[in-house]
Amino acid sequence: AQKITQTQPGMFVQEKEAVTLDCTYDTSDPSYGLFWYKQPSSGEMIFLIYQGSYDQQNATEGRYSLNFQKARKSANLVISASQLGDSAMYFCAMREVGYSTLTFGKGTMLLVSP
Amino acid sequence: DAGVIQSPRHEVTEMGQEVTLRCKPISGHNSLFWYRQTMMRGLELLIYFNNNVPIDDSGMPEDRFSAKMPNASFSTLKIQPSEPRDSAVYFCASSRVGYTEAFFGQGTRLTVV
Numbered sequence: 001a002q003k004i005t006q007t008q009p010g011m012f013v014q015e016k017e018a019v020t021l022d023c024t025y026d027t028s029d030p031s032y033g034l035f036w037y038k039q040p041s042s043g044e045m046i047f048l049i050y051q052g053s054y055d056q057q058n059a060t061e062g063r064y065s066l067n068f069q070k071a072r073k074s075a076n077l078v079i080s081a082s083q084l085g086d087s088a089m090y091f092c093a094m095r096e097v098g099y100s101t102l103t104f105g106k107g108t109m110l111l112v113s114p
Numbered sequence: 115d116a117g118v119i120q121s122p123r124h125e126v127t128e129m130g131q132e133v134t135l136r137c138k139p140i141s142g143h144n145s146l147f148w149y150r151q152t153m154m155r156g157l158e159l160l161i162y163f164n165n166n167v168p169i170d171d172s173g174m175p176e177d178r179f180s181a182k183m184p185n186a187s188f189s190t191l192k193i194q195p196s197e198p199r200d201s202a203v204y205f206c207a208s209s210r211v212g213y214t215e216a217f218f219g220q221g222t223r224l225t226v227v
Contacts, residue, residue, distance in 0.1 A: 033213035045218035095213035101170055102216050104157045
């Protein structure tokens with residue numbers, strides 16, 4: 001079974017609008033971390049945001065926020081006020097304490113139009 | 115901090131040749147990962163080290179692939195002999211042990227012709 005599921009292969013958004021990228025995960029480990037990475041067309045993998053399983057509040061980093069719903073096992077990324085430079089592939093990932101490698105979803109391609 | 119440093123950035127080699135990819139993790143990081151990315155298969159974990167010890171190499175495709183981490187500041191991924199299907203972008207990433215974020219190098223784009 002997939003540990004990280006990203007159901008949106010592609011998303012379109014207009015500049016200055018907000019967009020939500022979906023991510024669900026599967027684990028029986030009580031301690032884990034959830035991550036989002038951005039991969040622009042230049043190819044590098046850029047760490048965006050982290051949410052720990054015991055964190056009470058949703059993580060925020062500038063225009064990025066993580067909508068963490070533990071009971072539903074979802075960790076959606078919200079980008080507010082989209083910019084053209086946000087066009088990229090976005091990956092959701094998880095690390096578990098019991099198996100602490102980084103497992104990635106298949107990614108969502110986001111295109112921001114003017 | 116210089117971040118994770120990979121070399122070379124690009125490698126073009128002929129089928130059958132040996133290829134060695136290099137990685138210098140971020141100082142103080144205890145975990146190191148090698149990933150391979152292709153359009154067809156996405157991001158695949160090849161091998162994972164903790165404190166220089168290989169923990170999980172189940173993603174290494176076959177005996178042609180080998181990885182070493184002789185010390186905390188250096189790792190290599192070797193393919194011998196290389197095949198066209200090995201063409202991909204190979205990423206190295208490092209992190210502190212546990213479930214903290216990992217930081218990626220710029221990747222090595224390998225083309226085997």
